[in-house]
Amino acid sequence: MTGLLTAYPSLTLGLVVPATIAVVIFIYLTVKYSPIIGAKFEDPPMFLPLRVAPIADGESVEFAATDGLLLSGTYLGARTSSRAGVVVYCHEFLSDRWSYRPYVDHLRDLGFDVFTFDFRNHGSSRSEDGYSPMHWVSDREVRDLRGALAYLRSRADRDPAGYGLFGVSRGGTAALLVAADEPDVWGVVTDGAFPTIGTMMVYILRWAELYLRNPLVRNAVPRWLYRRLARSGRRHSERRRGCRFPDVDRAVARLAPRPWLMIHGQRDTYINPEVVQELFDAGNGPREMWLVPDAKHNRCREREPEAYAGRLLDFVDRYAPRRPITEPEVAEVPARPAPLVAAPMVQESELAQVADDYRSEIDSARLANEVATPIR
Numbered sequence: 340m341t342g343l344l345t346a347y348p349s350l351t352l353g354l355v356v357p358a359t360i361a362v363v364i365f366i367y368l369t370v371k372y373s374p375i376i377g378a379k380f381e382d383p384p385m386f387l388p389l390r391v392a393p394i395a396d397g398e399s400v401e402f403a404a405t406d407g408l409l410l411s412g413t414y415l416g417a418r419t420s421s422r423a424g425v426v427v428y429c430h431e432f433l434s435d436r437w438s439y440r441p442y443v444d445h446l447r448d449l450g451f452d453v454f455t456f457d458f459r460n461h462g463s464s465r466s467e468d469g470y471s472p473m474h475w476v477s478d479r480e481v482r483d484l485r486g487a488l489a490y491l492r493s494r495a496d497r498d499p500a501g502y503g504l505f506g507v508s509r510g511g512t513a514a515l516l517v518a519a520d521e522p523d524v525w526g527v528v529t530d531g532a533f534p535t536i537g538t539m540m541v542y543i544l545r546w547a548e549l550y551l552r553n554p555l556v557r558n559a560v561p562r563w564l565y566r567r568l569a570r571s572g573r574r575h576s577e578r579r580r581g582c583r584f585p586d587v588d589r590a591v592a593r594l595a596p597r598p599w600l601m602i603h604g605q606r607d608t609y610i611n612p613e614v615v616q617e618l619f620d621a622g623n624g625p626r627e628m629w630l631v632p633d634a635k636h637n638r639c640r641e642r643e644p645e646a647y648a649g650r651l652l653d654f655v656d657r658y659a660p661r662r663p664i665t666e667p668e669v670a671e672v673p674a675r676p677a678p679l680v681a682a683p684m685v686q687e688s689e690l691a692q693v694a695d696d697y698r699s700e701i702d703s704a705r706l707a708n709e710v711a712t713p714i715r
Contacts, residue, residue, distance in 0.1 A: 381576055384474055384609055386636060388433040389507075391440050402490035404459065405482040411463035412436060412456030412487065414494075415447060423450030424525070424659040426503045427487060429510030430455070431531070431637060432474045435462035442530075442640060443505050445648060446655070449663035452498075454491060458483050458510075469581065475535055476512040477582040484517045492523075500660030501525045506532065508637050512587050518597055519590040526658040527594070528651065530602040531637045533610040534587050534618045539569040541614055588621045595624025598658045600650065604634030604642070627654075 397415035404410055413436060417423070426446055428439040439455040447453055457464035458480050460472050470479060484504075491497060501523035506514035511529030518524040543565050577583055591599070599622060603615045612630055619628045629650055634642040655663050 381473065381580075386609065388431050389438045389441075389637070390434065391437040393437050394440075400490070402456075402486055404479075404486035405489070408459055408467055408482075409465045410456055410459060410483055410486065412454060412490075415444075415453045415455070417450045417452050418447045419450045419664045421450060421661075421664070422452060422498070423661040423663045424500065424503060424655070425452045425454060425491065425498045426505055426655075427484075427491070427514075428453060428455040429484060429504065429506035429514050430458065430461070431508035431510050432472065433461070434507075437462075438507070442507065443651075446651070446663075449652065449655070449665065450661070451503075451655070451659070451663070454487065454502075456483070456487050458513075471580065473580075474509055475584050476509050476516065476587070477584050479582060480509065480513040481516050481585060484513050485521075488517070488521060488523075498660070503655065503659065504528070506530070508532065515587050515594065515599070516585050516590045518599075519593040524597055525660055526598045526600075526654065528600045528602070528654060530639055531604070531607070531610065532587070532601065532618070533615060535573065535584050536566065536569050536586065537588065537614045537617050538610055539573070540565060541611065543569055543572075588618060591618060591622040594622055594626075597624060598654070599624065599626040600654045601626065601628045602639050602647075602650070603628070603630055604636055604639050605630045605632050606634060607636045609636045625658075 397413040400412050400414055401409050402412060426443055428436070428443050430436055430438050436455040436457045439453060443451075443453055458472070460466045460470065464483075467479065472479065488502060491502060503526045504514040504518055504524055505528045506512070507529075508531040511532030512534075514527050514529060515532060518527045547560070547565070573584055601615065601619055603610070603612060605612055616628070619626065629639075631639040631643050631646075640647045652663065652665070656665075
């Protein structure tokens, strides 16, 4: 090759000059735009997280993240006589552990224990000095979820069959990152999960129209270079904030054999469906994507509540370590001996109350059966 280049100086010039120009452009763009991209990366989105009032239910616990920070959680047992599995709930950014209720509380009627906890700097969990959480998942949330699983394994009532993970938005991204390396995770459900670099690319291409006004220059920049700029901007933010933002794209490629149900709103204006499609395609193993029509970010359950419950039931029915209890349990009533004396007269108002109570029980059983029936 050296002899060929020596024999043909014009060939040498034709190869070296474009390569030198490309290197110079890359260095220029990296130095000039990495701080800008890093600053944009840290801009918080404008959205309202779900807030649900705490209730006096379950067992309140404290446990340590893998770096020792104390976190708060609640363990809620199944409302059935036997257990089908354990589901760990991971809340979205700026929410807390009580937001589990509209998402997964109904699983307790199907035989599942639910463990829900506050990520650091959220809810009742301790805050880490010098750490300011963002809508992007960092290594801190990964430590928190790993600590939650370690705690569950230490309980006397631990489930040897493992754990299912359910996460919303940033919590879903954390679930994917952790599940890829935890062998006792039997399944993952995410609602609104998103990649880091893939999401940044959408905004970088929009910003390019503002910062690279010449369309010839803008179109001449290859896509891989924009991706390199995204990574460079992310590293700039990591150094500034003292944390790391892991690549969920690489994690989902290691997800097999764990099954994954991805739920996402088709009208999500923060994370568009094309971005999550790329993330889904990067996955490995059994997986299913459900794009909910007309649903925005983290609003799929509100848009299609019955179908949402049905999809979740179908997932745990196929992949949970034990079959869910889909029929409402009826407690056995022991037979009573006949009274030896005449029973006292019952007033009409009392009979009406008994009838109302009976109808309420029947309606509750019917409602439980409807909720538990999968949507086909």
